[in-house]
Amino acid sequence: MSVSAVQPELRVEAIGKTFESAAGPVQAIERIDFDVRPGEFISVLGPSGCGKTTLLRMIGGLERPSTGDVAIGGRSIWTSGSNEAVRSLAFAFQDSRLFPWFSIEENIALPLRLRGEPKEKRLARARELCALVGLQGFEKARPRQLSGGMRQRVSLARALAIDPRLLLLDEPFGALDAMTRDQMNLELQRICKTTGATVLLITHSISEAVFLGDRVIVLSPRPSRVHSVHEVTLPRPRTIAMQETTEFQQLVRAVRTDIAGYPA
Numbered sequence: 001m002s003v004s005a006v007q008p009e010l011r012v013e014a015i016g017k018t019f020e021s022a023a024g025p026v027q028a029i030e031r032i033d034f035d036v037r038p039g040e041f042i043s044v045l046g047p048s049g050c051g052k053t054t055l056l057r058m059i060g061g062l063e064r065p066s067t068g069d070v071a072i073g074g075r076s077i078w079t080s081g082s083n084e085a086v087r088s089l090a091f092a093f094q095d096s097r098l099f100p101w102f103s104i105e106e107n108i109a110l111p112l113r114l115r116g117e118p119k120e121k122r123l124a125r126a127r128e129l130c131a132l133v134g135l136q137g138f139e140k141a142r143p144r145q146l147s148g149g150m151r152q153r154v155s156l157a158r159a160l161a162i163d164p165r166l167l168l169l170d171e172p173f174g175a176l177d178a179m180t181r182d183q184m185n186l187e188l189q190r191i192c193k194t195t196g197a198t199v200l201l202i203t204h205s206i207s208e209a210v211f212l213g214d215r216v217i218v219l220s221p222r223p224s225r226v227h228s229v230h231e232v233t234l235p236r237p238r239t240i241a242m243q244e245t246t247e248f249q250q251l252v253r254a255v256r257t258d259i260a261g262y263p264a
């Protein structure tokens, strides 16, 4: 089968969004189109307020677009309202959004509980995921006993609990210090390789976008459009040392040039 014959995992088609507000309409997104291949990692960058979170929310079924549609695995979310498409995706955010009164394994198992999975099955899956994200031994701990980086691991594990077709990440490591963030980027790369997940990552960090992405999509200021798309051809697995290479630095420079002049 040729590459072009592979059905995209995600299709964003002519999507646009205008919010109604007391001060009048606010056009956040003019028009955005792109496809994501199964297993691909896409990073999305753009100036503050250009509509990145709005885009993610429309892809995730949380915000109705004013125009256009989104399809996951060939199933439209907005035109035909496919519940199955929405059930096949998962989110993680900058704030880990854990329930403080639940243990780590109960937090991870929560999406399975909401789906009515039996307790034994969902806790077994939570323990597997604890190991996958490097939290073995912390299954019974409470969120307050963990560091910020560890809480983000829990948040990722919880997102992976349903085996999502598509993982939507909104600046998940934005609140972490630089060293923890590097570590989490390596972990995320390893987890993606293990699970084969298709990922859309919103970030404000150009180097994170290049380090993780197969492609980097740069959005224009509001009302946003796709400004440019950068293919990242660095081999995988990527290492922190690769950030010192000329190829990596050239890519970062090219992306930065595209968003130069915008507050990133």
Ligand SMILES: Nc1ncnc2c1ncn2[C@@H]1O[C@H](COP(=O)(O)OP(=O)(O)OP(=O)(O)O)[C@@H](O)[C@H]1O
Binding pocket: 019, 020, 021, 026, 027, 028, 046, 047, 048, 049, 050, 051, 052, 053, 054, 055, 222
């Ligand atoms: N519910 C809403 N009602 C009115 N305007 C909104 C609403 N939600 C978002 N906006 C506006 O839409 C634009 C895009 O917001 P959004 O949060 O998607 O941007 P962003 O690129 O994620 O921003 P940042 O990089 O700062 O996180 C902003 O101008 C915002 O004020």
